[in-house]
Amino acid sequence: MRVGVLTGGGDCPGLNAVIRAIVRKGERGWGDEIIGFIDAWDGVRERRTTPLTIEAMRGSLPRGGTVLGTRRGSPFDDPDGVAEVQATIDDMGLDGLIVIGGNGSLSVACKLFTEHALPVLGVPKTIDNDIVGTDMTFGFNTAVQIATDAIDRLHTTAESHDRVIVVEVMGRHSGWIATHAGIAGGATVVLIPEHPFDIDEVCERLRRRHERGRYASIVVVAEGALPKEGSLAVGAREVDAYGHERLGGIGYLVADEIGRRTGFETRPVMLGYVQRGGTPTAFDRVLATRFGVAAIDAVHGGEWGQMVVARGPDVALAPLTEAVGRTRYVDMALYQDVAAVFFA
Numbered sequence: 001m002r003v004g005v006l007t008g009g010g011d012c013p014g015l016n017a018v019i020r021a022i023v024r025k026g027e028r029g030w031g032d033e034i035i036g037f038i039d040a041w042d043g044v045r046e047r048r049t050t051p052l053t054i055e056a057m058r059g060s061l062p063r064g065g066t067v068l069g070t071r072r073g074s075p076f077d078d079p080d081g082v083a084e085v086q087a088t089i090d091d092m093g094l095d096g097l098i099v100i101g102g103n104g105s106l107s108v109a110c111k112l113f114t115e116h117a118l119p120v121l122g123v124p125k126t127i128d129n130d131i132v133g134t135d136m137t138f139g140f141n142t143a144v145q146i147a148t149d150a151i152d153r154l155h156t157t158a159e160s161h162d163r164v165i166v167v168e169v170m171g172r173h174s175g176w177i178a179t180h181a182g183i184a185g186g187a188t189v190v191l192i193p194e195h196p197f198d199i200d201e202v203c204e205r206l207r208r209r210h211e212r213g214r215y216a217s218i219v220v221v222a223e224g225a226l227p228k229e230g231s232l233a234v235g236a237r238e239v240d241a242y243g244h245e246r247l248g249g250i251g252y253l254v255a256d257e258i259g260r261r262t263g264f265e266t267r268p269v270m271l272g273y274v275q276r277g278g279t280p281t282a283f284d285r286v287l288a289t290r291f292g293v294a295a296i297d298a299v300h301g302g303e304w305g306q307m308v309v310a311r312g313p314d315v316a317l318a319p320l321t322e323a324v325g326r327t328r329y330v331d332m333a334l335y336q337d338v339a340a341v342f343f344a
């Protein structure tokens with residue numbers, strides 16, 4: 001078969017491991033020709049390609065980012081977009097496309113399949129771990145490890161100076177990274193988008209901790225966390241070219257308010273893109289490799305319109321329609337019954 005591959009949306013550790021696995025199983029196991037599209041859908045529309053061979057993918061397993069480049073944006077943004085995708089598939093003699101992407105790219109893949117009958121298969125990726133249908137996405141474990149390492153380091157400087165440190169982590173709609181890194185790093189409080197916070201309550205927890213002689217605290221806040229309505233004014237957020245709110249900054253606001261209301265010396269730290277860059281953990285390399293092998297096998301099974309998913313110990317398939325337009329939120333049992341046990 002001739003199969004196209006693209007990576008869309010934000011980059012994520014493990015993307016190259018997925019591509020490498022598709023290529024390895026495709027070329028050696030199935031005798032396929034795998035073609036990479038550069039810069040996501042732009043590359044498909046403009047036929048910017050690179051041959052993906054076992055040789056070309058050598059050394060890529062531990063490398064972060066994506067050898068194919070990535071973009072946000074969709075062929076549906078342009079009146080000619082879908083026809084161009086269709087023409088690329090036809091003219092290049094492709095049997096189908098494997099789309100490795102997050103909520104946005106998987107929605108595009110789903111629409112191309114359901115409304116235009118194009119042969120596409122999805123592989124879910126995001127460090128945010130918020131895709132419905134899969135127990136986990138690759139990249140998440142790496143992001144949690146990076147955030148946990150940072151929190152471990154911040155504990156010692158916070159303790160030396162008797163400071164509160166507010167660590168902002170990624171998590172646009174869901175607080176998976178914040179909750180896991182908060183548990184793993186021993187945070188005093190974790191603020192997530194699923195559970196609007198009360199800044200008075202946060203300050204009260206910190207005061208109680210001080211009364212017990214614990215003068216250093218770590219507050220973890222997901223970038224998408226918001227205060228309870230009417231409790232704290234959050235400034236308007238910029239919107240990028242694709243209509244996404246540009247997040248990042250709630251940690252500064254929370255740190256300012258804590259400092260002002262409690263008088264405790266408080267500092268913000270924004271981890272930002274550090275969480276998405278660099279080498280994937282062993283766990284993510286294994287998950288990404290399993291997803292890649294399952295994806296090329298599914299292509300040979302004619303499973304268009306599906307995506308590969310992690311279900312318990314297995315890698316399985318689920319319809320793309322299951323994931324689209326939905327968000328996988330943090331399990332409240334994990335947040336309230338486990339993480340919150342350790343809140344001050």
Ligand code: F6P
Pocket residue numbers: 010011102126127128170171172223247276
């Ligand atoms: O979806 C993954 C993610 O890392 C989010 O946590 C974050 O809000 C967003 O991407 C940032 O994306 P961009 O690369 O567009 O700034």
